[in-house]
Each structure stands twice: as structure tokens, then as C-alpha cells.
Amino acid sequence: MTDNISRAKILSDALPNIQQYKDKVIVVKYGGNAMTDDSLKDAVMSDIVLLSLIGIRIVLVHGGGPEINEMLHKIGKESRFVNGLRYTDNETMDIVQMSLCGKVNKDLVSLLGLHGGEGIGLCGLDGGLLTAEQLSDDLGLVGKITKVNPRPIVTALENGYIPVISTVAGGENGEAFNINADTAAAAIAYSMKAENLILMTDTIGLLKDIDDKDSLIHTVRLSGVPLLKSDGVIKGGMLPKVDCCVEAVRRGVKKANIIDGRLPHSILIELLTNEGAGTMFIQ
Numbered sequence: 001m002t003d004n005i006s007r008a009k010i011l012s013d014a015l016p017n018i019q020q021y022k023d024k025v026i027v028v029k030y031g032g033n034a035m036t037d038d039s040l041k042d043a044v045m046s047d048i049v050l051l052s053l054i055g056i057r058i059v060l061v062h063g064g065g066p067e068i069n070e071m072l073h074k075i076g077k078e079s080r081f082v083n084g085l086r087y088t089d090n091e092t093m094d095i096v097q098m099s100l101c102g103k104v105n106k107d108l109v110s111l112l113g114l115h116g117g118e119g120i121g122l123c124g125l126d127g128g129l130l131t132a133e134q135l136s137d138d139l140g141l142v143g144k145i146t147k148v149n150p151r152p153i154v155t156a157l158e159n160g161y162i163p164v165i166s167t168v169a170g171g172e173n174g175e176a177f178n179i180n181a182d183t184a185a186a187a188i189a190y191s192m193k194a195e196n197l198i199l200m201t202d203t204i205g206l207l208k209d210i211d212d213k214d215s216l217i218h219t220v221r222l223s224g225v226p227l228l229k230s231d232g233v234i235k236g237g238m239l240p241k242v243d244c245c246v247e248a249v250r251r252g253v254k255k256a257n258i259i260d261g262r263l264p265h266s267i268l269i270e271l272l273t274n275e276g277a278g279t280m281f282i283q
Contacts, residue, residue, distance in 0.1 A: 014272040021271060022055040024195035025157070027253075029185035030108075031063035032202040034261030041111065043264040044200075048162060049117035051271065057157050060119075061165045061188060063181035064104040071095050084237065088141040088178040096178045100166040101125075108164050120161040123168045125176065127152035130169035130184065132177040143169050143177025145184065148191035186244040190251035197248045198270060199241055200261030205278035206242070208233055219280050222246055245281040256281045 028048070034040045048058050068086070069079050072095055080087040088096060101123040112119035124130025129152050132143030156163040167184040169177045182199055189197040206228075208215035220228065225246055228234045234242050238258075245256035259266045259278035269277040 013274075017272045017274075018054050018056075021051075021195060023057065025057045025059060025189075025192045026051070026196045026198065026271070027059045027061060027185050027189040027192065027194045028267065029061045029063075029181055029197070029199045030261070031065070031181055032200060032261045034200050035062065035064070035104075036066055037262075040262065040264060042115075044261070044267065045108070045111045045117070046115045047265055047267045049112060049115045051267070052117055052162050056271070059153055059157070059163050059165065059188060059192065059194070060108070061167065061181055061185040062100075062104065062108060063167070064100045067099045067104050068092075068096055071099050082138050084240070085135075085139055085142050085180060086178060087139055090141070093141045093176055093178060097123075097168055097176060101168055105164055105166045112162055112164070118161050119164045120156050121164050121166070122152055122156070123166040124179065124184070125168055125170045128170065129153070129165070130167070130179060130187075132169035132171060132179060134171075134177070141175065141177050143171070143179050145169060145179060145187045148187050150188070150191045153188070153192065180240070182241055182244045186248040186253075186256075189248045189253045189256075193252055194248075195254050196271070197245065197253050197256040198267065199244065199256070199258050200266070201241065201258055202260075202262060203238070203258075204260040204263075205258050206234065206238060217279050218276070219282065222249060222281065222283055225281075242281070249281050249283055254282075 034044050051058050072079055105121040109119035109121045128149045130145055131147040132145050135142045135144040153163045167179040167181045169179050206217045241258055248256045257270055257278050257280050259270050266277045
């Protein structure tokens with residue numbers, strides 16, 4: 001009986017948060033260990049179905065680096081990175097499309113279905129969802145987003161589907177570009193006027209001291225970001241993620257969060273509890 005009362009109280013406590021987010025768009029970037037660990041993957045998909053069933057409009061944007069690496073390895077091609085981004089020649093771009101838009105995307109749609117949700121797979125090429133231009137000659141077919149057409153996403157949401165988006169974009173001349181998933185999620189979030197952007201990562205959030213998990217910074221205002229950069233708190237792999245959050249909030253997303261995808265149900269903790277999870281960026 002005590003356990004049932006505790007469960008009922010948890011649901012009751014979540015009611016204000018459910019009301020706050022009902023009918024709002026939440027863009028979730030899904031990647032890291034949460035994509036490669038089966039139990040974590042199950043937890044994420046279950047959470048997304050739950051949020052959808054209570055009226056929150058989830059848009060799932062995914063990466064798939066490990067799967068791309070595995071496929072490149074199978075054909076004897078070495079993965080190459082420049083400043084943290086995958087160098088993408090024509091052969092690698094073919095693998096990116098096959099892996100991201102094919103197997104990874106459809107596996108996630110299928111897994112949502114197993115949890116009672118209705119996912120629909122999209123990539124940036126569908127309906128001109130993402131248009132891009134080359135980011136740098138040094139990176140090959142890595143793209144910089146120039147335009148987002150949210151209509152395919154809106155249509156999916158209006159018909160009760162959970163859009164699952166792989167981050168390949170089309171160029172003006174018919175070419176395809178590989179897009180960083182964090183960057184794509186941020187662009188989709190502000191084009192959709194989303195309530196939240198959530199980046200799932202392999203860290204608990206932004207730490208004052210990288211070696212001290214108790215130094216988590218829970219909330220950051222955009223005005224405080226330059227000082228955190230100059231003090232070396234925001235550095236390395238956290239820099240591009242923070243920049244994505246800043247850009248999204250600056251362009252109209254209410255808040256952006258970096259949360260730990262290694263923590264089961266971290267999305268529910270962030271959205272449906274007052275404590276939240278990870279680091280939140282606000283105006």
C-alpha cells in the first residue's frame with residue numbers, strides 16, 4: 001500500500017509540469033551511450049511514448065556515430081575526424097545515409113512501436129526539411145544548415161505521430177550533407193518555436209570542476225555564458241553543445257537542457273519534476 005501511495009504522489013506532483021508542457025513541442029536530441037545500451041534505449045523510448053500519450057509533442061532527432069563507424073569498418077574504411085566532426089567524402093556520405101536514414105532511424109521507429117507509440121521516420125531530405133551548404137572544404141560533405149522547413153514535422157505531429165529525424169540535409173544542387181545532430185536539433189527547435197530543446201549527452205551537465213560531480217551548474221543565463229567560457233568552465237566537447245543551446249534560446253526556444261543520457265528516465269526527471277536534470281540554459 002505504501003508503494004502505491006508513493007506512486008500516486010509522484011503522479012500528483014507531476015501534474016503542474018504535465019499541464020505546463022501539454023501541447024507544447026519538445027525537441028530531444030538522442031545520442032551517446034543512451035543509443036548503444038539496450039536498457040537505456042528501452043527507457044528512452046518508453047519515456048518518449050509516455051510523454052506523447054500525455055499530450056506533449058515530442059520531436060526526436062538522433063545521431064548514430066557508432067553505427068556509422070561499424071559500417072565503415074566493415075568496408076575497410078577508416079573513420080577520420082577534423083575538430084570533432086566526421087570528415088565525409090562521397091563514400092562516407094553513402095554510408096551515413098544508409099546507416100542514419102536507414103537502419104538506425106527505422107530501428108528507433110520500430111522500438112517506439114514496441115512501446116505502444118507511433119513513430120514515423122524522416123530525414124532532412126524528406127520534404128526539404130533541412131537544406132544545407134558545405135561547412136568547410138576540410139570536412140568534405142559536412143553541412144551547415146541554411147534553411148529548415150518544419151512542415152513535414154508539423155504534419156506528422158498533427159496526425160499523432162512521433163517524428164524521428166536523422167540528420168542528413170539536402171543541398172541546393174541536389175547533393176546530400178552530413179549534419180551534426182546537436183546543430184540540427186537546435187535549428188529544428190527554433191524553427192518549431194519549441195518550448196524545450198533537450199540534448200542527451202554522456203555527462204551529467206555543465207560542471208564548475210570537471211572532476212567534481214557535485215559542482216553541477218543547474219541553471220545558466222545566456223548573459224553568463226561568456227564568463228564561463230573565459231574561466232574555462234565551458235571548454236572542449238562541451239563548447240559546441242553549449243553554443244547550440246545558446247543559439248536555440250536566443251532564437252526563441254524557452255529553455256535548453258544538457259542532460260545525462262546515461263541516467264535512466266532522465267527525460268522524465270527533467271520535464272516532470274521540479275528538481276530537473278543536468279544544466280538548463282535560459283534567456
